[in-house]
Amino acid sequence: MADQATLNTVAAAADASRGSLSGPRGNRPRPLFSTRNIVLYGTLTLAAIYYLVPLYVMVVTSLKSMPEIRMGNIFSPPVEITFEPWVKAWAQACTGLNCDGLSRGFGNSIRITIPSVIISILIASINGYALANWRFKGMETFFTVLVIGAFIPYQVMIYPIVIVLREIGIYGTLSGLIVVHTIFGMPILTLLFRNYFASLPEELFKAARVDGAGFWNIYFRIMLPMSLPIFVVAMIIQITGIWNDFLFGVVFTRPEYYPMTVQLNNIVNSVQGVKEYNVNMAATILTGLVPLIVYFVSGKLFVRGIAAGAVKG
Amino acid sequence: MNTSVSVKDLTLKFGAVTVLDKLNLDIKDGEFLVLLGSSGCGKSTLLNCIAGLLEPTDGQIFIKDKNVTWEEPKDRGIGMVFQSYALYPQMSVEKNLSFGLRIAGMDKAEIDKRVARASEILQIGPLLQRKPAALSGGQRQRVAIGRALVRDVDVFLFDEPLSNLDAKLRSELRVEIKRLHQNLKNTMIYVTHDQIEALTLADRIAIMRSGLIQQLDDPMTIYNEPNNLYVAGFIGSPAMNFFKGEITSADGRPAFVTNGVTFMLDGYRAKNPLQPGTKAVLGLRPEHISVDGPETVNTHQAVVEIEEPMGADNLIWLKHAGQSMSVRIGGNRRYRPGAQVKLAYDMSLASLFDAESELRI
Ligand SMILES: Nc1ncnc2c1ncn2[C@@H]1O[C@H](COP(=O)(O)OP(=O)(O)O)[C@@H](O)[C@H]1O
């Protein structure tokens, strides 16, 4: 041992004399202010400011009183913070027909979004599972129709759907709008689920069949528990899409069922009286709050789900 | 003995591609049959047809003399083990084992009894509460075998079960599968592209190529008397040496000439009379050639080109009759490149094929 140690020291000394110990070693240091870093962080900062400034202005404005708004700069923080505009936007603002604020629209949006999201995801996931794992007559045709459906601009279909809903007798009702959201979400959601299920190992499905599991057993006991990420992705897409929808809300419902977005528009564009910027800002933030919360809560899962769908071959 | 699985005129097409064409195969009760072939030759497809996971385009499948062509996989009395293990990731080992039984609505006591028995046979008792992600490859494959075991099936189907394991585990689990077969005496159909697995495990091997069975025989017959050139080249590692030439006669005895070198065929057991003038291919296995041994009617001189010591044996590459050939000798016998050696052959272990039909003569 001692001999070995001496040998090592001798060898190290020999190396050092040749300069190999003082040379580059390990991680290469990188300068903090390289062109690469300046461009990279500069671009990111600009993009962040671009998106954050409007939000900042909205929050600040919504907390000011009207006299302060008229006097001041839109970027200056509120001198005297007031929550009055928020209360007004939620409970008292007038939308042309009535003056109970956004609360009515919020209730409507909830009653539209929850059933639409659940029904569309349920049906689309079963469709996607059937397309990915089972062979049935006409599956190619079904798939082609779905793909085409995903690319048709939906303005084209609005009038025919109005007629269909009227004939069935649910035009103007909440259920009518829920049906419309479910149908329009179907192509893209089905493709999403199909691709995800197709990326799961096929042998798992075969093993379950040998074990005697049928269509529903495999779906509920094997596929569902493995697919949490993609369900989260679908939920985010649907919640934000349906909550933010304006066009279908106007076209397919009567005023008493208008969703929050439509009511927001009516408040902001209401022609009577003075323009209350602080109330408008508060109303807008209130309307955007639900998608915002959904993103914050599930952002991590969202990214993971997308990545899982993309990477798994 | 009764037949256990019987495949009759099985044809399977994917669109315009014919993967299996009128394939016939009878497997005896309790037999260990290995389907051996290179990747893409249709082994898995055949196994999936037997399992009922693929619908054949034409033909019939019988299991225990019952026509199961239209039956669901679960009603065929088969269990299947996959290359990727295919364990249900969200279930514990115990739940994985019992999944099929719970689906079938079996009562709890019977399920527990069967799971206990399977985990004892496969020695996975301590793992029962773990999730598959917490198991090693070898343990996962044991659980996968257990899943077939608990269902008490007549026929076990294995689709390359050891291909995802490293070499050491592979040889361990190979022995275990053989032991399992000896204890259970079930019919087993085992797909692999690994000839060592095939030779060590099989009662009979079916060698497949582009959806056709080239030869169906016991391992020793396949090794010693390959039916055709393809089988001869496929089985054996290092591969058989082939010489292209012609059958002649020398001194009134049959012989084979290639590149001016004559091999006397004394001792070769021909299936058909040897016709002088026939173009043929002579196949000699590296392990059936002796180096610097006693003189025989066939003693040739050759020069060593390369030596590949492999521990237990030593593979030497020689230049002979205008081509390169390999010879396997004992690991302690070393030859330097350039050495002159004397070769002799045991013609009773040689193979001779018609150059045109590629069939054994
Ligand atoms: N679903 C499929 N569609 C089209 N061709 C397939 C399909 N499955 C397998 N094949 C083709 O059938 C042939 C045999 O495949 P397989 O049975 O998996 O071979 P292996 O002997 O390697 O198990 C291959 O050429 C493969 O490309």
Ligand SMILES: [Mg+2]
């Ligand atoms: Mg295969």
